[in-house]
Amino acid sequence: MTDFFNALLHHSFLQHALLAGLLVSISSGIVGTYVVTRRITYLAGGIAHCVLGGMGFARYMQTVHDWAFFTPMFGALLAALLAAFIIGVVNLKAEERIDTVISAFWGMGMAAGILFISKTPGYGEDLMAYLFGNILLVTQRDLLLIAGLDLFIAATAFLFHKQFVAVCFDEEFARLRGVNTQLFYFLMLALTALTVVLMVSIVGIVMVIVMLTLPAAIAGRFCRRMGPMMALAAGLCALFTFSGLAISYQPDLPAGATIILLAGIIYLITLTARR
Amino acid sequence: MSNPIKIENLSFSYGTLPVLENASLTIEEKEFVSVVGPNGGGKTTLLKIALGLLEAQSGSVSVFGLPPQIGCKQIGYLPQYANLDSKFPVTALDVVLMGRLGKTRRFGLYSKSDRETAREKLNRVGLSDLHNRPISALSGGQKQRVLIARALVSDPKLLLLDEPTSSLDDYVEQELFDLLQELNDELTIVVVSHDVAYVSKYVQKVICVNRQVHIHPVSAVDENIIHKMYGEHVHAVRHDQEHGHD
Numbered sequence: 001m002t003d004f005f006n007a008l009l010h011h012s013f014l015q016h017a018l019l020a021g022l023l024v025s026i027s028s029g030i031v032g033t034y035v036v037t038r039r040i041t042y043l044a045g046g047i048a049h050c051v052l053g054g055m056g057f058a059r060y061m062q063t064v065h066d067w068a069f070f071t072p073m074f075g076a077l078l079a080a081l082l083a084a085f086i087i088g089v090v091n092l093k094a095e096e097r098i099d100t101v102i103s104a105f106w107g108m109g110m111a112a113g114i115l116f117i118s119k120t121p122g123y124g125e126d127l128m129a130y131l132f133g134n135i136l137l138v139t140q141r142d143l144l145l146i147a148g149l150d151l152f153i154a155a156t157a158f159l160f161h162k163q164f165v166a167v168c169f170d171e172e173f174a175r176l177r178g179v180n181t182q183l184f185y186f187l188m189l190a191l192t193a194l195t196v197v198l199m200v201s202i203v204g205i206v207m208v209i210v211m212l213t214l215p216a217a218i219a220g221r222f223c224r225r226m227g228p229m230m231a232l233a234a235g236l237c238a239l240f241t242f243s244g245l246a247i248s249y250q251p252d253l254p255a256g257a258t259i260i261l262l263a264g265i266i267y268l269i270t271l272t273a274r275r
Numbered sequence: 276m277s278n279p280i281k282i283e284n285l286s287f288s289y290g291t292l293p294v295l296e297n298a299s300l301t302i303e304e305k306e307f308v309s310v311v312g313p314n315g316g317g318k319t320t321l322l323k324i325a326l327g328l329l330e331a332q333s334g335s336v337s338v339f340g341l342p343p344q345i346g347c348k349q350i351g352y353l354p355q356y357a358n359l360d361s362k363f364p365v366t367a368l369d370v371v372l373m374g375r376l377g378k379t380r381r382f383g384l385y386s387k388s389d390r391e392t393a394r395e396k397l398n399r400v401g402l403s404d405l406h407n408r409p410i411s412a413l414s415g416g417q418k419q420r421v422l423i424a425r426a427l428v429s430d431p432k433l434l435l436l437d438e439p440t441s442s443l444d445d446y447v448e449q450e451l452f453d454l455l456q457e458l459n460d461e462l463t464i465v466v467v468s469h470d471v472a473y474v475s476k477y478v479q480k481v482i483c484v485n486r487q488v489h490i491h492p493v494s495a496v497d498e499n500i501i502h503k504m505y506g507e508h509v510h511a512v513r514h515d516q517e518h519g520h521d
Contacts, residue, residue: 162372162383165369170373224365224366226365
């Protein structure tokens with residue numbers, strides 16, 4: 001463990017990784033609380049997997065057609081927001097079972113991503129990084145983007161805290177009180193999409209859903225209000241990220257997987273503990 | 276002053292399935308009314324139309340003289356709490372504050388006066404020492420009171436309760452109706468219930484909904500007979516003043 005702290009002092013890549021993890025934790029705590037209380041975990045999972053389509057498309061256009069500006073992060077943002085919007089519309093308008101619709105997008109997003117990546121020269125490493133994350137590859141530019149999105153998510157959550165809590169708890173009543181519940185539903189999905197994209201760079205597409213829901217679920221066992229639940233979830237997420245990085249550093253384990261296992265174990269322990 | 280609710284010749288169907296046919300009813304100010312009828316008879320549909328959540332295919336609906344989408348601001352609505360997540364991380368006060376939406380500022384947290392009003396209403400429904408209790412730790416009757424306080428906190432002129440007694444035992448149910456009767460001094464009250472036999476001693480008018488709508492005054496004439504049949508607190512219902520047709 002001392003090796004980790006020594007390395008932290010000397011290597012900027014590790015400092016970036018840690019900073020990214022801590023910044024993402026803020027959004028994760030806020031949005032994770034919405035996702036858990038509104039019970040849209042599966043929807044968030046669907047959005048996360050659609051991200052692969054966007055990243056694959058971006059990588060393909062960058063490599064094959066020289067669209068240099070179209071970075072995988074940009075592609076991910078586009079795909080996540082689009083997926084959130086479409087799933088939201090289908091949920092509100094169509095009389096189709098929502099979990100079936102999400103499954104369709106979940107699989108199609110993955111499939112599109114794999115097709116694009118397989119047609120992009122030198123695809124192997126990209127795919128692994130997208131699926132399982134590589135926190136050690138976070139650049140200074142990524143950090144700026146993460147900080148910016150963080151600020152946007154936290155500000156939106158604060159400004160509309162009343163409306164979000166009411167919509168999560170009792171949508172029909174909120175609508176009768178004049179709240180534009182559809183708007184806030186879509187806003188909530190958009191915030192979820194943004195947070196998912198931020199987390200993909202840390203833990204990867206496959207494990208986003210764990211990092212989004214478990215800290216909030218643990219916090220929910222100890223908090224009786226939404227605000228404190230968000231704060232505790234963010235703190236736990238930061239703690240898991242930090243500990244996971246530290247534990248994984250010396251034995252050279254994949255950081256994302258270590259973070260996820262740690263979060264999962266703590267979650268299972270709190271399940272057995274009494275309230 | 277316009278009637279709290281006035282419905283004329285209203286028909287509603289889901290697709291080709293008729294739910295309400297040519298229904299008319301008027302609810303007067305300060306009345307205490309019970310809406311009864313079997314499940315699937317159209318009670319919930321009627322309620323949602325009055326709240327502006329559904330639109331009727333024909334007929335007219337007005338809430339305090341306004342279209343329901345606007346008039347519903349004057350209604351304090353109490354949904355069935357069984358539909359709400361009882362483990363949701365909110366306190367009694369948080370839930371009541373939700374009733375201030377639409378009256379409070381749009382951005383940021385609730386104001387001090389919102390909190391004061393909410394606390395006042397919690398005291399009004401007899402929960403003065405439970406403001407900060409999480410709803411997961413409240414009993415069924417207490418949760419129901421929290422929802423009443425939430426409905427009252429927007430200063431409505433009409434209180435509309437959907438199956439408020441469905442999961443309460445008799446004693447708690449009677450306490451609830453005592454509270455409603457007190458509130459009736461200031462408000463019009465409409466209680467929706469699937470229990471046809473249960474017509475409380477508190478109610479002045481019964482609206483029976485089973486595709487058609489019939490309105491009955493609660494009459495004390497045959498009370499003795501009914502008491503023998505159903506026990507206490509049940510009043511006879513006379514089928515006169517019919518609206519719609521059989």
